[in-house]
Each structure stands twice: as C-alpha cells, then as structure tokens.
Amino acid sequence: MKANPAIKIFGLVIAFVLVAPTIIVVATAFTESSIITFPPKGFSFRWFEEVLTSRQWIEALQNSLITGAIAAVLAVVVGISLAMAAARGTAIPRTGLTTFALMPMLVPLVVIAIGVYLAFVQIGFYGNVFALGVAHSILGIPFVFINVLAALTNLDPRVEEAARASGASYPITLLRITVPQILPSAFVGGLFAFIASWDEVVVAIFLVTPGFKTIPVMIWSQVREGLEPSTSAVSTVLTVVTLVVFGIVALLNARKSKRTATS
Known part of the structure; x- marks a missing residue:
C-alpha cells in the first residue's frame, strides 16, 4: 500500500522542522567570526581547536563521560x-514493579x-562524578x-525450567541461560541510559559545584x-557522540532482527 503524497510531504516538513535547529548549530560551529551568525562567515576549525585545548572544556568532557x-x-x-x-517474581505484582x-x-x-x-545534600553527597552518576x-x-x-x-521460561530439572542450580541457570539471552537488550538499554546522562542538564545543575561541571552545564552557563x-562546537561534539551511540543501537537491533529471522 503506497503512502499518500500529502502524508509524505507533511512528514518531510515535520522532519525538517525538527532537524533544522541542529543543522544551524552545527553550521555556526565552523564560522570564522567571533560571534554566532547564520549563515556562518567563512570556514574554520578554530572553535573546535579552542574547545579541545581548553582545560575547562576537557575536564567537563571527562566528567560527562565518567558520569554517563x-x-x-x-x-x-x-x-x-x-x-x-x-518477569519471574511472584512476591510483588508485575504492574506495581513496572509502574515503579x-x-x-x-x-x-x-x-x-x-x-x-x-x-543528597543531607548526606553531603554532591559535587562529584559518582554522586551525579547515581542521580543520572x-x-x-x-x-x-x-x-x-x-x-x-x-524468552520461554520452560528453557530455564529444563535447565533446573537437569540439575542446574538457580545461579547457574541465571548465568548460563538467562543472562546471555538478555545481555544484548541490557546493553542497548545501557547505551540509552548513557545518552540520558550525557545530555542531561536539569538534575546536573542541582548537583554540580564551581569546580565540578559537565558539558551540558557548561553550555547552559555560556x-x-x-x-x-x-x-x-561543543554542541556539535555532543550531537556526534549521540548519533554514534544511536548508530550502534541501530546496528545491534538490525543484527538481532536478522538473527531472529534466520533462527
């Protein structure tokens, strides 16, 4: 069934509206001017060089990576x-756990x-990567x-039941049967969790100190x-890292779909 041309055009317009701000920001990162202008004046990597040679930006980048x-x-x-x-427990209703x-x-x-x-303030647990990592x-x-x-x-629970019926203990069944099956999904979820931390600014603003800042907080300050x-320039770096992570997720999902189709 072919899509209506009007729907295609509408979709393209919506996609352009969503992507256009990012394109503008990336374009202004390569300007020769000392102020942000669009269209950019000239072409230069000077602002990327300034960011990558700045101690404050490098420290903020390290903080963001470790926190994520x-x-x-x-x-x-x-x-x-x-x-x-x-999925497997009975003590707490599944609906309650899902909501939580x-x-x-x-x-x-x-x-x-x-x-x-x-x-966190009550216990003095703020102003460092571990505190922010826990919060994120x-x-x-x-x-x-x-x-x-x-x-x-x-995952068919009968596979786990068969392993236990064959003499495997619950920990062995968990490590050899269950974990390998859910590990790819957990890895994808972990990548999304990293991105959620990588570009988060609201929680970070509450927990940073003048001596400890992340990339999004530095951008907000500027x-x-x-x-x-x-x-x-820094926003462009953030965007590239995010796209790389989403690209990895897409490749993993494609491989998973292909494996499922052939099995």
Whole structure:
C-alpha cells in the first residue's frame, strides 16, 4: 500500500522542522567570526581547536563521560534486577514493579532533580562524578527495564525450567541461560541510559559545584552569559557522540532482527 503524497510531504516538513535547529548549530560551529551568525562567515576549525585545548572544556568532557558510564552501569544492574523480579517474581505484582521502574519517565524532571538534591545534600553527597552518576542512573533505569523485560517476555521460561530439572542450580541457570539471552537488550538499554546522562542538564545543575561541571552545564552557563561559536562546537561534539551511540543501537537491533529471522 503506497503512502499518500500529502502524508509524505507533511512528514518531510515535520522532519525538517525538527532537524533544522541542529543543522544551524552545527553550521555556526565552523564560522570564522567571533560571534554566532547564520549563515556562518567563512570556514574554520578554530572553535573546535579552542574547545579541545581548553582545560575547562576537557575536564567537563571527562566528567560527562565518567558520569554517563557510572549511570549506565548502575542503571543496567538495577534495571535487570527489576525486570527479573517483574518477569519471574511472584512476591510483588508485575504492574506495581513496572509502574515503579517507569516512574522516572512519569515524574517531571525538575521534581526528580529537587528530590535528589534535597536527599543528597543531607548526606553531603554532591559535587562529584559518582554522586551525579547515581542521580543520572535513576533516569536510565526505565530504558534498561523496558528492553530487558521485553527480552524476558520473549524468552520461554520452560528453557530455564529444563535447565533446573537437569540439575542446574538457580545461579547457574541465571548465568548460563538467562543472562546471555538478555545481555544484548541490557546493553542497548545501557547505551540509552548513557545518552540520558550525557545530555542531561536539569538534575546536573542541582548537583554540580564551581569546580565540578559537565558539558551540558557548561553550555547552559555560556548561553546565559552570551553565545559564542565555541558553544556551537561543543554542541556539535555532543550531537556526534549521540548519533554514534544511536548508530550502534541501530546496528545491534538490525543484527538481532536478522538473527531472529534466520533462527
């Protein structure tokens, strides 16, 4: 069935409206001018060089990468645990666990930020990558939970029952049967959790200090003080990293679909 030409045109217009701001930001990162102008004046890599040689930007980049990695690992551990409890457990209703795991998607981000800030300040747990990584892992849990729960739902529980009937203990069954089946889904969820941390600014603003900032917080600070092409350069780097991660996810999903089709 062929799509209506009007629907195709409408879709292209919507796609252009969504993508256009990013294209403009990327274009202004290569300007020779000292201020952001569009169309850009000339072509130069000077702003990328300035960012990559700036101690503040490099430290912020390192903080963002480490924070994202911590958030992804913690989100994977907690997300898998909740998904296992929802799919195989009986103590807590599946609906209740699902609602709890998806709560970070349902609650307004600023509410989460204030709650995390009030809780962490009470114990002096802020101003470092681990504190922010723990906070960001909360935002990443739903991505892992959804992916792993879908994998567990598609996994025939009789396979696990057969392994236990053959004498395998529950830990052995979990490690040799269940985990290998859900690992690709958990990895994809972890990548999404990393991206959720990589470009998050609301929670980060509450937990950073003058000596500890992430890339999004640095961008936000510059936007408030005055736009410079270096801001566009950093935004371009953020966009490229995000696209690379989504590209990896797309490749993994394509391989998974191909494997499923041939099996």
